Amino acid sequence: MELVAHSPRARKPATAATTAVRVAWGAVLTVCPAAVLRRCPRAPASTAADTVVRLLGARHVVQGLATAAGVVPAAWTVVPDGLHAATMAGLALGSERWRTAACVDLAVASAFAAAGLRATRTAPAAGRPQHQR
Structure with a gap:
């Protein structure tokens, strides 16, 4: 399987904004996880x-940096985000202690999955010429 670079310049502003939010959110989680967890009862x-x-x-x-660099299209983020949302739904249902944190993460993962899904609907199909309007 060959990875093809996708032009970052061809990205829509909404996709670029979602990618920036993803990288920022990931940085917060990576740098100060305890501070995030303290906000979840x-x-x-x-x-x-x-x-x-x-x-x-x-x-x-x-994931955000790979999307920003054009290594993967934003639409490919739907699967990992959807799977992550599903696991958080299971955790929320199965663990009262982790329910609040899981619901917050479920909402975030669902929002990212929805943004990726939207990117699939607005991206031109591979190999099809774009028509000028």
């Missing part, structure tokens, strides 16, 4: 929880 403070939040933040940063 009942979320236990632990080194393990901080590590998980840091890893999730790092995923957002890498």
